[in-house]
Amino acid sequence: MAIISRGFAGRRSAADAKLPPGQYLTTDFPVLSAGPTPHISLDRWEFTIDDGNNVLKRWDWKSFRELPTETITVDLHCVTRWSKLDTAWEGVSLDVLLADIKTDLPYGMFRSYGDYTTNLPLKDVMNKQAWIAFKYNGADLEPEHGGPTRLLVPHLYLWKSAKWVKGLSLMPQDKPGFWESLGYHIYGDPWLEQRYSGE
């Protein structure tokens, strides 16, 4: 039973109806990162997929940009409670990147420049649910928002959309990534309000 806050009315808007529980709407684009922003030059950039033992696929910037891309418009929900609606991105679908890979491994750990990691079930990044994004609002993705490339998994809290992403390691079992090891939820569904481990 919640304690009523004497004299608190709150500020509600019609748009709240579109938001997951406990979120509020913002129109700017706040940044949350655990450390300094890495600045990665495109001639050093690469994206690899491995199975824990062997590299199965490797792209440099040129071969990555030769892949078919999609433009997507999605809502973002950050665990710190802001949501931003109708954001426009361009990226390469994980379906494209995983197309030639035959694997039974059901989980993935995404790895970033700057040593950030985040874990996801592989089924959550397939079937038009996740992209390696390189453009936001038609322009190259800014470093502070994860450029040159960030993972975009909009159906989960935004910490899962790893900035500065550089690879995916396939795993037999689920394993916590960076924030997941520090008290945040292993899966992170905003509609179920899975913010912290134990929820």
Next chain:
Amino acid sequence: MAGTAVLGRVTWRSAAVIGLHDETATARTIALAVRDWPGHIAGQHVDVRLTAADGYSAVRSYSIASAPSSDGRIELTVERLPSGEVSPYLTQQVMIGDDLELRGPIGGWFVWRRDQTEPIQLVAGGSGIVPLMAMVRSRASAGSIAPFRLLYSVREPETVFYRDELRALSNQGDSVVITYAYTRVTPKDWPRPAGRIDAELIASGTWPSNLRPSSYVCGPTSFVEHTTGLLIAAGHDREKIRTERFGATGERK
């Protein structure tokens, strides 16, 4: 084992307001007695929930300003955002004797633990001082002699939080060395013109990189981007720099 800690963190607890203190014209410190408070580490934050009479509720995160203690008391310092939903209530309406709801502590990354002995560089922009003040206070209450420096950037002298306490802390032996940076208005006869932190101030106001300090940088996004860039340019390892940022709408702090 993790089970108890996890349950402890996600449970909403009642917290009685036992003290209020204005830090500046727009920031207020709220002292709370929290039922069954499990304790915290300096740098962690809590979620605060307000509930209207019809059941509508709003939750925001605020950094804990006080040192860890075992008496169930914590302090939050809240900066009022003009268009905020929760911060105007916490800085203007709440009264001693009111009960709030909170849960936590949350966050295990942007923390300073009392067994850390290496040099520590704190860099605060505006209300980003709050979790760093918890670290300074934690050091003092633990009797730690870890070498601390604080570079604290504010708009003008009137916007400094914890002014008297910081002055007292910096005047003790084993002190915390504090350097202020004023971006708009300086005190009278201040040797440096108003302006944001630059390479020169990093060189004079922070530990040299060859001491391999751990750095904690907290403030608005643009401040954190700018100052971490200067620290890296001055030779600091990016792995030794931890950051916490808040955007224009962010109420975390």
